Amino acid sequence: MKLIRERFAIEKPLKGIRISACLHVTTETANLVLTLKEGGANIVLCASNPLSTQDDVAAALVEDGIPTNAIKGEDEETYYRHINTALDNTPQLTVDDGADLVSTLHTKRSDSIKTVIGGTEETTTGVVRLRSLEKAGGLKYPVIAVNDAQTKYLFDNRYGTGQSTIDGITRATNILWAGKKVVICGYGWCGHGIALRAKGLGSQVLITEVEPTRALEAVMDGFQVMPLTEAAKVGDIFITIAGNKNVIDKAHLQLMKDGAILANSGHFNVEINIPALEGLAQSKRRIRPFVDEYTLDNNRHLYLLGEGRLINLAAAEGHPASVMDMSFANQALCLEYIVKNEERLEIKVYPVPEEIDKQVARLKLESMNIDIDTLTSEQEKYLSSWEEGT
Numbered sequence: 232m233k234l235i236r237e238r239f240a241i242e243k244p245l246k247g248i249r250i251s252a253c254l255h256v257t258t259e260t261a262n263l264v265l266t267l268k269e270g271g272a273n274i275v276l277c278a279s280n281p282l283s284t285q286d287d288v289a290a291a292l293v294e295d296g297i298p299t300n301a302i303k304g305e306d307e308e309t310y311y312r313h314i315n316t317a318l319d320n321t322p323q324l325t326v327d328d329g330a331d332l333v334s335t336l337h338t339k340r341s342d343s344i345k346t347v348i349g350g351t352e353e354t355t356t357g358v359v360r361l362r363s364l365e366k367a368g369g370l371k372y373p374v375i376a377v378n379d380a381q382t383k384y385l386f387d388n389r390y391g392t393g394q395s396t397i398d399g400i401t402r403a404t405n406i407l408w409a410g411k412k413v414v415i416c417g418y419g420w421c422g423h424g425i426a427l428r429a430k431g432l433g434s435q436v437l438i439t440e441v442e443p444t445r446a447l448e449a450v451m452d453g454f455q456v457m458p459l460t461e462a463a464k465v466g467d468i469f470i471t472i473a474g475n476k477n478v479i480d481k482a483h484l485q486l487m488k489d490g491a492i493l494a495n496s497g498h499f500n501v502e503i504n505i506p507a508l509e510g511l512a513q514s515k516r517r518i519r520p521f522v523d524e525y526t527l528d529n530n531r532h533l534y535l536l537g538e539g540r541l542i543n544l545a546a547a548e549g550h551p552a553s554v555m556d557m558s559f560a561n562q563a564l565c566l567e568y569i570v571k572n573e574e575r576l577e578i579k580v581y582p583v584p585e586e587i588d589k590q591v592a593r594l595k596l597e598s599m600n601i602d603i604d605t606l607t608s609e610q611e612k613y614l615s616s617w618e619e620g621t
């Protein structure tokens with residue numbers, strides 16, 4: 232990121248470009264936003280989740296001249312008011328994480344859409360929403376799916392979410408992971424990372440999935456795979472990371488043991504059916520920051536963390552900078568790419584151009600002082616020919 236920032240400071244590829252950005256307001260995001268400003272952009276920032284803002288970072292950004300509209304714990308009305316304030320910037324570019332800003336722009340703020348030349352989307356759930364919008368014929372400008380870059384999902388989703396989800400649950404509860412039965416709902420890239428880290432801490436990991444190949448992969452990675460109705464009866468800690476709704480539903484909640492902990496790390500707070508939990512509960516009390524105890528029938532207690540919002544950002548600090556730098560390098564380079572290629576981009580969801588993905592990998596290696604080999608001309612010829620065999 233530092234290398235990109237130094238280049239942006241000289242070349243100013245975003246000179247005079249207005250950007251509305253909706254991202255988790257963390258120190259890593261601050262670094263991206265300052266890089267874009269260094270590149271000449273006029274940027275307004277708002278939060279992409281009501282509980283993920285680091286208030287000190289928001290305050291520091293305002294001091295640095297970046298209008299930042301975000302307060303940790305803001306209610307839904309304030310959250311959308313902040314998105315609308317960011318859109319008052321009449322953006323030429325949008326940067327989104329979860330597609331709340333883009334969906335507001337396409338629905339309630341379509342007045343501001345005419346000036347937009349393109350946008351980027353950071354996360355799996357946002358890309359899913361944008362592809363649905365594209366399929367329905369409603370997408371109004373080109374968007375690059377940053378999430379789908381290899382230098383994003385293989386590292387941010389896997390190692391970033393893996394480590395920071397465990398971190399968030401640990402900070403919220405101070406539990407011992409060793410010996411616990413940890414049920415992970417969803418074995419995508421984030422699920423891979425969480426499972427790997429929980430296993431490393433000595434937990435017994437159980438995976439639930441709906442997709443057969445991923446379920447099989449989990450089996451061969453050494454995890455127990457079973458339906459959630461079975462896992463619900465034995466799990467000590469449940470983590471949803473499926474990008475789907477009511478993954479843990481009322482029927483599962485009714486099967487859980489006294490003392491079970493529920494956490495979500497997926498983008499939205501819909502993965503655990505919280506209204507059903509509220510309905511089952513006879514009482515509820517907050518026993519620690521980010522820990523709500525629900526008392527159910529038979530004096531059973533279930534513990535919901537971070538109000539079901541992504542626990543790594545609610546109770547911890549999100550991903551470490553040294554993995555977010557790759558995601559945000561993709562963001563910065565894709566925004567530059569959109570400005571340079573404005574004329575020839577069609578209205579659709581694009582993957583990250585391969586040259587950008589490879590450049591981010593190269594820059595990351597360079598920043599780590601790691602050299603790799605290069606193909607010899609003989610090897611290049613061999614790999615591009617069909618004649619040579621045994």
Ligand SMILES: NC(=O)c1ccc[n+]([C@@H]2O[C@H](COP(=O)([O-])OP(=O)(O)OC[C@H]3O[C@@H](n4cnc5c(N)ncnc54)[C@H](O)[C@@H]3O)[C@@H](O)[C@H]2O)c1
Nearest residue numbers: 354355356417419420421440441442473474475496497498
């Ligand atoms: N907390 C964070 O910082 C963070 C970071 C990156 C992504 N995310 C979010 O995490 C979620 C998952 O992202 P991903 O990249 O791993 O997605 P992914 O698409 O790679 O994986 C999701 C997996 O969940 C499975 N799934 C769907 N419904 C299910 C169900 N009912 N039960 C069990 N499994 C189910 C899918 O088959 C898939 O294998 C998304 O919402 C994404 O936006 C969060």
